[in-house]
Amino acid sequence: MSYAPNPEGLRSAFAAERLTFEATSVQFSLAEAGRLVVGSGRIAAGDAQADPAPEPFTQYVPNGDYPVTLAMARFDHGEERLAYARVLLEEAAVAHWYPALTADQDARTLNTEEIFGFQVVSGSACFASAGSSVCFPASPGAKRCPSYFGYDSVGRVVALLTDFAAVPGIRSVARRRRSWWHALLFSWK
Numbered sequence: 001m002s003y004a005p006n007p008e009g010l011r012s013a014f015a016a017e018r019l020t021f022e023a024t025s026v027q028f029s030l031a032e033a034g035r036l037v038v039g040s041g042r043i044a045a046g047d048a049q050a051d052p053a054p055e056p057f058t059q060y061v062p063n064g065d066y067p068v069t070l071a072m073a074r075f076d077h078g079e080e081r082l083a084y085a086r087v088l089l090e091e092a093a094v095a096h097w098y099p100a101l102t103a104d105q106d107a108r109t110l111n112t113e114e115i116f117g118f119q120v121v122s123g124s125a126c127f128a129s130a131g132s133s134v135c136f137p138a139s140p141g142a143k144r145c146p147s148y149f150g151y152d153s154v155g156r157v158v159a160l161l162t163d164f165a166a167v168p169g170i171r172s173v174a175r176r177r178r179s180w181w182h183a184l185l186f187s188w189k
Contacts, residue, residue, distance in 0.1 A: 004096070004097040004098070004099075004148060005084075005097050005148055005161060005163055006021075007094075009021065009167060010084065010094075010161070012028060013028045013071035013073070013083055013084050014028075014030065014069070014071055014084075014086065015028075016028050016029050016030050016071075019167075021167065024075070024167060025075070025076050026073045026074065026075055026076075026083075026167055027073075027074045028071050028072065028073055028074075028083065029071075029072045029074065030069055030070065030071060030072070031069070031070045031072060032067065032068070032069060032070075033068040033069065033070050033085065033134050033135075033136040034067075034068055034134045035065050035066060035067055035068065035134070036065075036066050036068055036087055036127050036128075036129060036132055036133070036134045037064075037065050037066075037129065037132040038061055038062070038063050038064055038065075038066065038129040038130075038132070039063055039129065039130050039131070039132065040056070040063075040129055040130035041060040041061060041062070041063055042056035042057060042058075042059075042060060042061070042129060042130070043056060043057055043061060043087065043127055043128070043129045043160055044056040044057065044127070044128045044129070045057075045085075045100070045118065045125070045126070045127050045128075045145075045147045045160070045162050046118045046125065046126060046128075047118055047119065047120050047121050047122050047124065047125055047126075047138075048122065048124045048125060048126035048133065048135045049121075049122035049123075049124055050119075050121040050122050051118070054118065054126075054128060055102040055103070055104075056102070056128075056129070057100040057101060057102060057147070057149070057160075058101050058102065058103055059100060059101070059149050059157060061089055061157055061160070062089065064089075066087050066088060066089055067087075067088050068085065068086070068087050068088075068127060068134045068136070069085070069086050069088065070082055070084070070085050070086075070136055071083045071084040071085075071086070073166045073167055081139050081164070081166040082125075082136070082137065082138045082139065082164045082166060083163075083164055083166040083167055084161055084162065084163055084164065085125065085127070085136060085138075085161070085162045085164070086159055086160065086161045086162075087127055087159065087160040087161075088158075088159055089157060089158050089159055089160065090152070090156065090158040090159075091158075092152040092156070092158045093152060093153070093158075094150035094151065094152065094158060094159055095151060095152055095153040096150075096151055097148040097149070097150050097151075097161070098148060098149055098151065099115070099116060099146060099147070099148055099149075100116075100146075100147035100148055100149050100160060101116065102116075115144055115146040116144070116146060117144035117145045117146035117147065117162075118144065118145055119141070119143070119144055119145070120138045120139065120140045120141060120145060120164070121140055122140065123137060123138065123139070123140050124136065124137055124138060125138040125145070125162065125164075127160070127162075138164055139164070139166070141165070143165045144165075145162055145163060145164050145165065146162070146163055147160060147161065147162045147163075148160070148161050148162075148163070149161075
C-alpha cells in the first residue's frame with residue numbers, strides 16, 4: 001500500500017501555521033479557489049490544460065456545492081508554491097486518508113513509496129465534476145501529484161485532497177499499519 005499524507009503537515013497547512021520538518025521550515029497560508037458543484041457524485045483531478053477531461057475517481061461523494069481551498073507554502077528563502085488543494089465535503093475531522101483511485105487503478109498494487117496521480121505540465125490543475133470545474137495555478141514539475149479521500153471515524157467521505165509535493169519529505173512518511181478490522185472495513189474502497 002502506498003503512503004498517505006502526513007497528518008501533522010496537513011493540520012499545519014490548513015490551520016495556516018508554520019511547520020518545521022527536518023531541515024525545512026515553511027509558513028502556510030490559505031486561499032479560496034472557488035466552489036465545485038458536484039452533480040454526478042464523482043470528482044476528478046488533473047492538469048486542466050493537458051487533460052481537459054480527467055478520469056473521475058471511483059469514490060462517490062454526495063452531490064452538492066463545495067468549497068475548494070488552497071494551502072500555499074512560503075519557504076524561508078521567499079519561494080511560494082501550492083502545497084495542497086482540498087475539496088471540503090463535510091465539516092468533520094479526517095480519521096484516515098486513502099488514495100483516490102480511477103477505475104483502472106488498484107491501491108493494493110502500490111509499493112510503499114509509489115503513488116497514483118497526475119503530473120502538472122501546463123501550470124494549472126483542477127477539480128472537476130460533470131460540467132463544473134475549479135482550476136487554479138500549480139507549479140509544473142516531474143513529480144506526480146496524488147489525490148486522497150479523507151474519511152471520518154465512521155467511514156464517511158469528508159474531503160478530497162491533492163498533494164503537490166511542495167514540501168519535501170512530508171508526503172513520504174509511510175502509513176501506519178491498520179488493524180485487521182480497519183483493513184477489512186475499508187478493503188472495498
